[in-house]
Every structure is written in C-alpha cells, then in structure tokens.
Amino acid sequence: MSDTSMPLEWTAQQWQNVQQTIYEEARRARVAARFLPLYGPIAADAETVPAEVLGVEKPTDPCACPEDRLHVSESEPLRITTIAVNVPLSSQQVAQPDLSAALSLFRRAANIIAHVEDALIFRGASGLPSGMPPVYRVTGGIPNHGLYDRGHQTKVPMNTGDELLKAVAHGIAELESRGYIGPYALALSSELFVISETPNPGTLVLPSDRIRPLIEGSLVRTGTLPPKDGVLVSLAGKPVEIVVAADIAAKFLQVSAEPRWIFRVSERFVLRVKERDAIETLIHI
Template identity: 30%
Template structure:
C-alpha cells in the first residue's frame, strides 16, 4: 500500500500495522466521493513529483472508409503543462499506554484516531477535485475555466431539478460529450430529487438514473446549492495518483507515537467542456 520508507521503525506488530492500514483504506473507500466517478491514473510511485497536465479541444468524429484513405483529424494535446503533485495529509497520535494496554489485555488496538485522520484526508481529496486550490493554482470541477454552466432553477418546484439536469446533458451533447454521465450535487438538491415526478409514480431521482448512468452522488463539501454533470472517462478528466492513501510513522514524540495519513494526488481536467455545472447565475 505504501512506500517502505513510510513504514520504517514503527513500534507496531505486523498484526497491529495491518489493522491500522486496513482501517485507513476502508474509511477512505467509504468516504471518497469523487473517485466513484472520476478515473484514477496510477499509482505512479511515491517519488513522482510532477505529471503532465494536458488539455484537449475539438470532438471531431472518427472516419469510416473501405481502404483507410480518408483523412481524419488526430487527437492531440492543445495545451501541455507539467504540474507538481501535491501532498494531502492528516496526522494522528497513538499513545504508548494504549498500545501497551492492548497487548497486555490481548485486545485489538484502538485505531479510531487513524480512522478520523483518513476521513479528513478523504475530504481534502474531494475538496481538491471539486474546487482545486487557489494558493497552488489548481482548478477543480466547479471552477475550471471553460466548463459549461446551466442556470440553477428553484428545485423546490417539482420537475425543476429534472429539467435542470436534462438541460445540462443537452449542453454536454452539443459540445460533443455523449456520456456516460455522472452527477454530484449538494445534499439539499439531492433531497429535492426524492419526490414523485409529475404523475409517473416514480421519484425524480429514479427517472434521472436512467439518464445519469454513471451514478448520482451527494457531497457535503459542495459550497451552496450546486450540482455538476460530468461526461466521465479518462479522456475527459482523471486523478493522477503518485502515492495512494497510506500511513507513515513520524517517529517517537514524548514516548507517544505520531503517524500521518497521506497521499499524493492531482485532478487533471483535460476537456473542461465535458463538465456542466448547475449553479445560480452571478448577480448583475
């Protein structure tokens, strides 16, 4: 799971270390939202510090010909940059007395602190994918330049949420992005879709799932009433992972044992127009 250097000289037994790591992985898998619809590129290795960040434009179709002589526009990089893969991390502490007590009484080691750190680290990854980081100059799904925008209507009115999502998919289709689509939205909007759609006897969200086959997900990290419909696939966006979520030992400190949950990852948006956000129009 992690690089050997991360595991050097830790005070835990093999069983305790495995329990710690498996807890971190389990909590991360349960907590991460963006990874459920964004492809991963990697893991590339803990020492990888930069990755190419390519952007593409144009969606001309492939050719059909009997002998392969018809010209076709190749897929190529319009913009290539190299970006540093940032570290995302959260520290936690295991007290030496807790370790000794678990061993003395033959109890499983309590790794609640590790679970909490993994949850915070997962939230940071989702925040990076959704909003990037202004200080480091990274863009996310909801603020990348060139994305499509569908004005948010009042989802308190039955049918408006469905109509908004349909409008977003139509905008994506006009840009040449035909899916499969996934959607992430704020919890309040997610709850608004759990109403019967017109006279069908079916919830709005169930009707939408026939169109948004990549999944409909909610995230409490979204800022305000917003949603995003994404044409998924590594040709449009992915997460470059150098080091997947791992645990590192930081060395003894006042007899106690600090650890770090960390990863190295960077979202790469290759086709900004494969994203359509649903958000309020800015005030005039």
C-alpha cells in the same frame, strides 16, 4: 516492511489492520473517487505529471486537410498535491492488543483526508473546508479551481424535482452538443440531493429515479458544492481523471519527547482535467 514503516512493538497483522482501516475509511468517505476514473499509481517520488490538455490547433502545413487538427498541449505540468494528517499515539495506545484507540484515530485521519480531497477536486483552494479540524496539511500543487469552476454553466431554477430533472436534461444536451456522450456522473449539493430523493407531489416517483436513466452513471451527494448547485461530468473517453501518485496509507515517523508515537497518514494525487468541455456546472438561479 522496514522499521521506519512499522513500529517494532506491532506485529505484521496489527500493522496490516491499521493500513486496512485507513484504506476502507477513505474509500467510504470519498465522493469524487467513486465516479472519476483513477490513473496510476505513478512513480511514488514524482512531483509533477503532464497536463495532457486536449485541444484543436492549426496545422503548420498550409495544404493540410482538414484545416484544424486535434492535439495534446504541452503546457505546464500539474504539480502533485499531498494531504497529510499526523497521528500521535501514547505508549498505552500503542500497547493495546486490539489497537482500538489507535484505529479510531487513524480512521478519523483518513476521513479528514478524504473530505479535503473532495473539497480540492470539486472547488479547488477556495473549497477547503472551514469547519474541519485544522489538523491536516496540504502541500505541493494546490489547484485554484475544481470541477465546479472549470465547467460550462447551465443556469436554471432547481427548486423542485421537475426543475432539477429539466436542468440535468439541459446539461446533458449541452454536453452532447459539444460531442461528449454518456455515461455521465452527477454530483449534487446536499439540498439538491434532498430534492432528488423527495417524491413528486401526488406520486411516489422520486426525481432521482427519472434522472438515473438519463445519466447512466453515478448520482452522488457532496457537501463541497454551493447549496443548490451540481456538477455533471461526461465519463466517456476519460476526459477527467484523478492521477494517483500514492494512495492513502500510514507511516511511522518517530517517538517524540512526550513521549508520543508519531504516525503520518497521507496521500498524493492531482485532478487532471484534459477536456473542460466535458464538464457542465448546474447553477440554481
């Protein structure tokens, strides 16, 4: 490991503890990455990736049969997004044998990055968390829309567990009608998740226990969605994926004049929606 990556005062084991702490915290805090397939890592210096949008086109040969055919659009490539948080450490914090203060700061930085990642994946630029400390920076490609805004819409009431179950069943039927089979992943807002974990009146049966056999995939909660909405995604054939250019990690930058040891925790990724028909957005009315 080069000197630009690891401060000279730390041992290889201490630096490994820092990187492991960051990785584990991000893995714990992420939501979308729990169910969306990951593609990569790709070249660390890549700035774009092919969009690979699947569609149907008319063949150039008028005698071709059938009349239409599948194709991958060579549309504008997707720009990779970078999320970064700088972590300044005092000389005393750097010198701690167990790095307890430093690990707390690195852990918090990883948590913030994971939340911003989910906000971008589910809602795009409009979903960036307003309550998050403004210590992060997003550069590169910032998507205008996330999963929530790209899906087809199922608009039904979802005030009770039974209504939520019916909404999910309807969403699955819509996906199947477009040729997208299970397993499915279901992301629910905090309010809908509470409804899914509240027993039906007069029984001990949880709505989530009836939903899971339908989706055959992950059921997760996210605070990035509107209060009573959800997103249903078909996972068969990987129509939606997260392209990873560089997984989350820390890098030592410099010693400032204060002095502070400045580190940067960052990751580089992009959401690739190859088939938007594989997404069904559940909207409460």
